[in-house]
Amino acid sequence: xxxxxANLNLWRASFSNSEKKLNSLQNVAxxxxxxxxxxxxxxRLALREQPDNPFxxxxxxxxxxxxxxxxxxxxxxxxxxxxxxxxxxxxLDAILWKLPLWQQLYRQKKEETIQxxxxxxxxxxxxxxxxxxxNQLLKENGLKTTVCNKLPRxxxxxxxCN
Numbered sequence: 001x002x003x004x005x006a007n008l009n010l011w012r013a014s015f016s017n018s019e020k021k022l023n024s025l026q027n028v029a030x031x032x033x034x035x036x037x038x039x040x041x042x043x044r045l046a047l048r049e050q051p052d053n054p055f056x057x058x059x060x061x062x063x064x065x066x067x068x069x070x071x072x073x074x075x076x077x078x079x080x081x082x083x084x085x086x087x088x089x090x091x092l093d094a095i096l097w098k099l100p101l102w103q104q105l106y107r108q109k110k111e112e113t114i115q116x117x118x119x120x121x122x123x124x125x126x127x128x129x130x131x132x133x134x135n136q137l138l139k140e141n142g143l144k145t146t147v148c149n150k151l152p153r154x155x156x157x158x159x160x161c162n
Contacts, residue, residue, distance in 0.1 A: 002049070003056055006042035009035045010063060039063050054084035058093055070101055074109075081116065088125040091116055099137050102146075114150050121156045131159035 013035035043060040050056060057080035064073035074097075081094040098105060098113045105113070117134065120126055138144040138160070148161035 002042040002046035003053075003059075006039045006046060006056075006059065009039035009042065010059060013039065013065070036063050036065065052083050054080040054082075054087060054090050057083065058090055061093075061097060070104055073097065074101065074105075078109075086119070086123070088120070088123060091120045091123075092130055095120060095134065096137060099141050099143060102141060102143055114147060117147065117160070118151060121151075121160055126156070128159055131156075134160045135162065 013032045040060065040063045043056055043063065046056050047053070047060070057076050061073045061076035061080065064070070064076075077094050077097045080090050084090040095113060095116050098109065098116075102110065102113075121131060121134075135144075138147055144161065148157075151157045151161060
């Protein structure tokens with residue numbers, strides 16, 4: 001129940017972004033903030049019942065839409081990765097979440113992220129589109145050289161580091 005209510009509120013918050021043209025920005029922002037707070041509340045309640053559910057942890061991290069509380073969202077995405085270290089969607093989300101925060105990560109988290117990239121790229125579920133997405137994110141964050149120097153020079157990593 002709590003997971004469903006949280007998902008609906010998170011959806012409502014993301015949907016309100018498309019309403020900005022129709023309503024005043026202030027009203028939309030208030031509704032969006034309210035929906036995100038409700039989503040966080042219900043994800044936390046859902047985690048009381050299922051503390052090892054990586055998908056709830058992942059969604060809880062997604063409630064930090066503007067990286068406003070990086071410690072909170074980083075803990076949530078790390079927990080998701082802990083409970084599902086080989087789940088493709090969790091792994092990719094963890095990587096995509098951490099790369100923009102690279103400068104704020106401790107050395108251990110940076111190494112963990114590089115290991116996650118290695119694991120993801122070598123998995124059979126890794127698609128060329130996802131590897132291209134990683135490549136683009138590395139470029140955008142100025143991390144291409146930093147990260148690619150620590151990755152193997154195999155065919156699977158070419159799309160990430162070309």
